[in-house]
Amino acid sequence: MKVFSYNRGLVLVIIIGLVAALTIGFARHGVEQNNRQVDMAIDYEGLLELAEREGLPADEVLAKAKETGITSLAVYDTTFKKLNANGKATAIAGSEILANYHSGALSDPMWRQLVAEGKILGNEVYIVGHDARTWKELKEDVPRRLGSERVQLLQVGTEEVMAVKAHYESFLKMNIGMPTDEMEAVNKAGFYVLARPSNYENCQNDDVEAVFQRLKDYKVSEIVFSGSQTLGANKALQATIDEMKKRDMTLGLIEGVTQLQFYKQDGMEEIAKGLGYDKIARVYSIPKDEQPKLKIATAVERWSNTDEERNIRVNLLRIYDKSSPNMSLLETNLKYFQDTHDILVSHGYTIGPAGTFASFYPSKVLRALVMAGVAAAAVLYLSLVIPALNVSVKKQWLLFAVLALCAAVPVLMGNGGKIRVLAALASANLFPAIAVIFQLDRIRYLRDKMTLGFGKMLVTGVLALFVTGALSYIGAAYLSASLADTEYLLEFQIFRGIKLTFVLPLILVGIAFLQRFDVFDGRMDDTEGVMNQMKKILDMPVKIKTLFVMFLVLVAGVVFVARSGHTSGMPVSATELKFRAFLEQAFYARPRTKELMIGHPAFMLAVMAFWRKWPTMIFFGLVLIATIGQGSMVETFAHMRTPVYMSFMRGIGGIVLGAGIGAIAMMLVQLWQTVISRAKERKAA
Secondary structure: OOOOOOOHHHHHHHHHHHHHHHHHHHHHHHHHHOOOEEEEEEEHHHHHHHHHHHOOOHHHHHHHHHHHOOOEEEEEOEOHHHHHHHOOEEEEEHHHHHHHHHHOOOOOHHHHHHHHOOOOOOOEEEEEEOOHHHHHHHHHHHHHHHOHHHEEEEEEOOEEEEEEEOOHHHHHHOOOEOOHHHHHHHHHOOOEEEEEOOOOOOOOHHHHHHHHHHHOOOOEEEEOOOOOEOOOOOOOHHHHHHHHHHOOOOEEEEEOOOOOOEOOOEOHHHHHHHHOHHHEEEEEOOOOOOHHHOOHHHHHHHHHHHHHHHOEEEEEEOOOOOOOOOOOHHHHHHHHHHHHHHHHHHOOOEEOOOOOOOOOOOOHHHHHHHHHHHHHHHHHHHHHHOHHHHOOHHHHHHHHHHHHHHHHHHHHOOOOHHHHHHHHHHHHHHHHHHHHHHHHHHHHHHHOOOOOOHHHHHHHHHHHHHHHHHHHHHHHHHHHHHHOOHHHHHOOOOOOOHHHHOOHHHHHHHHHHHHHOOOOOOOOOOOOOHHHHHHHHHHOOOOHHHHHHHHHHHHHHHHHHHOOOOOOOOOOOHHHHHHHHHHHHHOOOOOOHHHHHHHHHHHHHHHHHHHOOOOHHHHHHHHHHHHHHHHHHHHHHHOOOOOHHHHHHHHHHHHHHHHHHHHHHHHHHHHHHHHHHHHHHHHHO
16 A cells, blocks of 8 residues: 655645735735625616606605615716706707798797708707706816817807707717716715716816816715726826825726626726725626516625625615515615615624725735745645655655745745736645545545444544545635735636636546555555556446446536536526525525535545445545535635635535535435345345
8 A cells, every 4th residue: 555644844834824824814804894884875866766756756755765774876977868858958959940940830039030040950959958057067068078169059049059060869868977966966865976977088187177076066975987988098097096086086896797807997997006906896786687586685685695795885776666565666665775774784784985995915925925835735745646756855845945936936026916826726726635635545544443333434524524624724725815915805806717626626636546546446556556547447448328427427517617607607496596595594604505515425425435345436436526525615715805704604604514414415325225234134034
């Protein structure tokens, strides 16, 4: 039997790196705990629409929304579609004026005189103001949007009329500018303004300054730019950065539709970097086509999970268009707002302008120690699968020195972004593999020295699962410490090796297993190992039923990888959704299915397979499946936007429940074997 020794010096380096990783981890936890304020926002127009549909005064609906915990109202650039509707200004197509003139419907003599003089053109738009403030802002905004050469002021009696060269239908939808009357009404009702300005075509510095000049007199919680560009893109971004810095404003960035990173806006990353990542908040809104399908309780739970798991700090709610049974439309929406507020408060959040992360960039020295620990883990793994390296401590230290210098020096120099990603990838794969390998070596040593009854076997399996999980968590600490900084917490940077972490630990463990066991149940000698066994496996004759089983395993593997992540599109059954909902209610953080239903039960059965001396090929398969659970525990920490404490508790819940399910599986197998054994005894008698 091949015996592999563990280099205690490398283990010591790993422990030192772990202390550094935990130091970073606790600091990260503190930063996350200090960012627990959520802005509950809704569109100002949405509340006005709700008031109109209920036939109630707008002030009354605004006051009720305020009582439920709404803190900010989103105000967008106005449009002539809105201005025509609210009567503060009117945009009329020149073709309509001419038609009315020729039909005799145009009675105003001044307008008739303009037509007669040829000053009214069918392909122009004519604007009349009915509110002094709105008219003043239109005279500022329209020339900025279209260019002064396309705008002309006409005198119609005692009134000014703006003539604009524009396509009428497009002009009605065009963003005109932030309406100060709406922002004033929002503040007077006790809300903050969540400003949603859009960009100008060929935006210049003075355009940016004009927008912020209009915002300066109002209480603004955040700015969330509308459209595919930020204000100032692409020539005046520095002006936007300077104006936001001057006013200490928070930038809200909308989470992408895949719940990953952000909806792409030109200039977004430049503004975030210039402003500072400590002034960025993540924004989420339930998709417009999805919300009507959700019951209020489901939507409320969505907000709770979203804020907790994805660091969302601006909840941009929408009104429900249909009322719930036995409730008015207003009552339905007020319940939605209130329940969302209450569940957030019950989870320890405060409600107000969006919280942001403090600037968090751990010490270079601590990070370098983490890099050295990862290098030590890499060498330790290699020494556990390469017999020649295992017996040469000198070669191990030489290899460690090379890897540690390559990993730590760039980090100490203030660079090393790619090195950190590689270290995170290595941590996610190496530590779960080493944890499983350690158990393989331990049970190989113990089996010939111990005889276990079923009860002791079950307890041994549970203890071994917890020990292996604890060792895997070392990798989680390393992974988190390798990446942790404000940019990763906000998802400006993401770990892109997640799919690989579902497969690579299986390969690493598989290699180590074949170095230690003969899957053909023959006696191994010192010359046998991975290559000889792989050759035997490849030379095996294959039956049709074996091919069928292999095909099922392949399909299961594809589903396993594809179901993970945000972009696969792999559907989830209604039954599984209900099971997930139950787990979310029962645990601090919902354990991952691949751990509690697959990996950890397989670990328990692998213990039984080994001590009961089942065919080694079955034991091999169970060990590989068990590795899925260990890898998943560590991979959870690759989702850096999820608070580190939540990731930790998710794994603990998975181990506890997975051990229980595994114990039940062992009992069922034991019962089955007992029934079969007694049946054989009766038959023999």
